[in-house]
Amino acid sequence: MGFWQGLRSQFLCHLIICYVFLVSGLIINLVQICTLPLWLLNKQVARVNIRLGYCISSQMVAALEWWSGTECTLYTDPESYRLYGKENAVVVLNHRFEMDFLCGWTFCERFGVLGSSKVMAKKELRFLPIIGWMWYFLEIVFCKRKWEEDRRTVAESLQNLHDYPENFWFLLFCEGTRFTPKKHQISMQVAESKGLPKLKYHLLPRTKGFWVTVQNLRGTAAAVYDSNLNFRNNQAPTLVDILNGKKYHADLYVRRIPLEEIPEDEAECATWLHKLYQEKDSFQEHYTQTGRFPGPILTPPRRPWALMNWLFWTCLLLYPLGLFLALLISSGSTLTILASVALCVAASLAVHWMIGQTEINKGSSYGNKEVPLNNN
Numbered sequence: 001m002g003f004w005q006g007l008r009s010q011f012l013c014h015l016i017i018c019y020v021f022l023v024s025g026l027i028i029n030l031v032q033i034c035t036l037p038l039w040l041l042n043k044q045v046a047r048v049n050i051r052l053g054y055c056i057s058s059q060m061v062a063a064l065e066w067w068s069g070t071e072c073t074l075y076t077d078p079e080s081y082r083l084y085g086k087e088n089a090v091v092v093l094n095h096r097f098e099m100d101f102l103c104g105w106t107f108c109e110r111f112g113v114l115g116s117s118k119v120m121a122k123k124e125l126r127f128l129p130i131i132g133w134m135w136y137f138l139e140i141v142f143c144k145r146k147w148e149e150d151r152r153t154v155a156e157s158l159q160n161l162h163d164y165p166e167n168f169w170f171l172l173f174c175e176g177t178r179f180t181p182k183k184h185q186i187s188m189q190v191a192e193s194k195g196l197p198k199l200k201y202h203l204l205p206r207t208k209g210f211w212v213t214v215q216n217l218r219g220t221a222a223a224v225y226d227s228n229l230n231f232r233n234n235q236a237p238t239l240v241d242i243l244n245g246k247k248y249h250a251d252l253y254v255r256r257i258p259l260e261e262i263p264e265d266e267a268e269c270a271t272w273l274h275k276l277y278q279e280k281d282s283f284q285e286h287y288t289q290t291g292r293f294p295g296p297i298l299t300p301p302r303r304p305w306a307l308m309n310w311l312f313w314t315c316l317l318l319y320p321l322g323l324f325l326a327l328l329i330s331s332g333s334t335l336t337i338l339a340s341v342a343l344c345v346a347a348s349l350a351v352h353w354m355i356g357q358t359e360i361n362k363g364s365s366y367g368n369k370e371v372p373l374n375n376n
């Protein structure tokens with residue numbers, strides 16, 4: 001094992017990374033709270049939150065790109081490539097991996113839209129410290145995954161994006177939850193009852209969120225980016241693997257579909273989405289058979305900004321930590337030392353809990369319950 005690999009697997013390094021993420025994240029959350037009055041005075045000025053959000057999300061991108069050295073290859077056509085990052089788009093991505101959101105963020109970073117990236121997220125994530133709190137200020141669209149309640153709130157949140165000052169990608173996991181064998185089996189029963197072909201690699205997409213997104217972003221977004229992600233050698237990395245500095249290779253296949261090609265009528269739009277997922281399934285089959293996606297490879301290089309932001313926060317926050325530790329040891333007070341140890345334990349439990357949110361085996365029961373099927 002080389003020096004660099006040895007260093008990356010050191011627990012002390014993980015502690016420092018988590019300390020920097022927690023403390024810088026909380027500082028940025030605090031600054032975000034200070035921007036609250038700006039939302040009343042001038043919405044466009046309040047959107048300085050794009051930069052603040054970047055300081056948090058780019059730390060995770062830096063961990064993937066620079067700490068673990070994970071490589072991300074993009075399969076797409078050159079004409080579409082020229083438009084990435086230069087227009088608003090709805091991204092439709094498969095939802096099979098714990099790290100899919102992070103690979104998505106990596107491509108956002110490489111095309112310069114990380115701070116402004118959006119997602120339709122389950123409302124539980126709003127309460128996640130740092131990331132969830134950050135999202136509140138980034139105008140992320142939250143849903144309860146209950147259509148009767150979501151149809152109005154989701155449409156309203158999407159309408160707010162009409163005057164967004166920077167290009168954004170709006171990510172939609174139409175499957176609505178991450179793939180598990182049980183969720184797959186149940187959703188294929190639903191597919192059968194609707195007379196739809198079975199999917200091998202995806203859950204049956206939920207069509208209402210896609211329809212409401214496309215309808216509300218007409219005139220704002222130019223295209224849908226149909227995206228399929230896979231990791232080489234059948235690997236399924238976790239956030240802990242990334243912290244441990246393990247290197248992976250992600251492949252992303254993206255097709256650009258102009259928004260005008262998507263039907264306006266709800267039923268036709270649903271049929272269109274089901275057909276898209278059948279095509280997505282065939283691309284995954286192609287990947288499984290050949291180890292690659294169709295089409296040319298055009299990978300944007302990683303940029304230095306995420307690393308520089310990370311180094312900046314690390315330098316800024318390591319100094320006071322060192323000072324504090326020196327004072328702590330010299331104080332010789334058992335009570336202060338015990339209180340500090342308790343604080344460290346609490347902080348690592350908090351990070352552990354946050355990482356748990358990315359783990360599929362700790363995921364929700366959404367899509368897990370047998371539904372009474374009407375075969376008429």
Ligand SMILES: CC/C=C\C/C=C\C/C=C\C/C=C\C/C=C\C/C=C\CCC(=O)SCCNC(=O)CCNC(=O)[C@H](O)C(C)(C)COP(=O)(O)OP(=O)(O)OC[C@H]1O[C@@H](n2cnc3c(N)ncnc32)[C@H](O)[C@@H]1OP(=O)(O)O
Binds near residue numbers: 119143144172174225
């Ligand atoms: C160039 C590079 C390109 C790309 C780079 C890639 C990406 C980068 C882009 C951006 C990055 C940005 C951010 C990333 C960071 C972090 C993201 C992290 C995570 C957040 C993600 C989530 O939280 S996912 C969960 C929340 N999101 C969703 O659920 C969205 C999808 N869901 C919907 O759209 C739903 O319709 C809904 C939520 C709006 C409403 O939910 P509801 O449950 O009420 O759904 P429906 O009404 O649709 O469902 C009822 C119908 O479904 C049928 N049914 C019943 N059971 C099932 C089943 N098990 N499977 C499928 N269908 C089922 C039922 O029969 C009903 O049918 P109808 O015919 O009546 O419709």
Ligand SMILES: CCCCCCCCCCCCCCCC(=O)OC[C@@H](O)COP(=O)(O)O
Binds near residue numbers: 177178354366
């Ligand atoms: C620098 C690194 C330091 C690491 C510190 C830990 C940070 C934790 C960040 C947590 C980010 C959480 C994003 C989770 C996204 C996600 O994958 O949500 C799942 C949903 O789609 C569907 O949920 P489900 O129905 O349960 O499958």
